[in-house]
Amino acid sequence: MDGSTVTGETAVPKWKSSGHVEYVESGQRQGDFVLAVPEGARAVRLGNGASVQQQLAVTPGAYYSITFSAARTCAHAQKLMVSVVPGSQAGGVIPVQTVYSSAGWDSYSWAFKAESGAVAFVIRNPGQEDDPTCGPIIDAVSIKTLNTPQATQSNNLIKNGDFEEGPYISEVYQWGALVPPTNEDGEVTPLPGWKIMSYSKSVKYVGAAGFAVPRGGRAVELVSGVETALVQDVETVKGGSYRLEFAVGDAEQGGCAASDSPAAMEVRAYAAEGNASVPWGGAQAQGFARGSLEFTAVGPSTRVVLVSSGYHTRADGSGALCGPVVDDVSLVRVSSQPQARRLLRR
Template identity: 60%
Template structure:
């Protein structure tokens, strides 16, 4: 398995044999090269029409559409014990509720359901990330559409541009007790894709596509962005809080009761016309919090701030969330929000930390 990149025929440009199709529907289980199709699966070409709607293909000329209780499956060669993140694009095609889930077989969990009801870009589709820990050297990635509350069995999301990346989580240090505080380690981003990758909420035991960080929400996401297409305060990656108070970025870290700590971070905008006066992020621990405001013109920039607190327990949960809801100023309805980056936590009594804080 490659360290990062598209799966074999992950963009579905290698077409099924026409003898194993009925119109756009795939009738042969192994008709799509490198994939196994189950249920009502269609092979979609860019510009195809459904009633009066033109179907959107996220990348290239072709994609697949998953109808009611259908799935696509791809076998992966991985390294046992390693962590991986899967990225793919999805677009809704019907007015009904569409439920898309991802799982690994064999695996310890049934997988995660992705919240595809909210569209975060004006294009009509989004890229999502999902992660897992490999329990065996050969596993199967399954993307499943399981909604049975629809009138049309063909109704379901379009899926395209499936890729994978090996995750290499950094370690906490005296210089930063937080893991991946600069967000440089995260899911695969397709080169040239200007829309970022959505990281959905996860169960507490789930593997995070953003190592060290959990996304806490009922149905909303955060957006992972890169410096090639957005303004990023530090390095090449950051997180944009696009769903207001409905989602929080969280990390739990071991602390010593009675010891003082300093949390430092950057808050800004992604340079994507997300203008707001002000744009605010709530930063919190169990022992204190503050609201950090940033006057955004939507052209990039950030402020640096800090939160000092004294721990009272053996662990401290660090939380970031946007206090408001924002859309870009181009009237497209694209959801946006404040950017969080370059987060560090140090004990102010540690000699390494004292040097850093001077």
């Protein structure tokens, strides 16, 4: 170490560092800027082009999600690159420019499919700032095995419709984990079965311990307004009749909807040529609303889209972004009963 700068590539136990990496403490100052450590007392900061990596023992063919916390510092446009080596999957770009929480940092998630029994997980700061020490602070890295997405119920065509399968969420710091945009078809996502369609914004994966969840232990909060959509492509029969249902509420237990009173939050659903809007909100709103959309499939595959129709911030004045929570999504085929025919005999 040279002050807070890591000078040996293996100086941080279990990690290998490259470039300008700092080992920082909570409350440490850089000029007038106070460095924020997401969890505990210490973390690492990645300067221009710097990276940290760790060897992982994994099962070939298995799916994994990575969750880590990141805090912005003095850089202007900040993002991170995450990847595993070896691996054919392109590295993921994690935008950390937008801060969603009032704490000054967020937890992010990324996923991959293991192609060998040992891989190196790498977090890199690709930025090039005038001050080479400026860059995100990284902390609290965890890994979790993801199960292959399946339909929630036997007659439900939506996979992982209850959102119970997803990235690791800290049981101590219950602020959820952001799921970044899906860049291409076939990319492994931390939210099995679902894609996040956006240019640079995320959705938040939340747990019942810290948020109001309509059903079970997990749900998704649409925190980025119209800029981010929750999407799933489902196999359908052209001309078949289907019914989409989902739950809508306020994950902040009144702290989000109240900030926009009397205007309510609203979730819009799209499938084939049909669409429906489910409003929810106001300071007196309780429980959760149930949305429904019936449509006729126009092809062998139907894209289901859920999106928030507006932007919302918490009612506590912190400016932290929030939005409606969605959960318990189902898509079933509606069987049309043929009219009974009577056979007359003479």
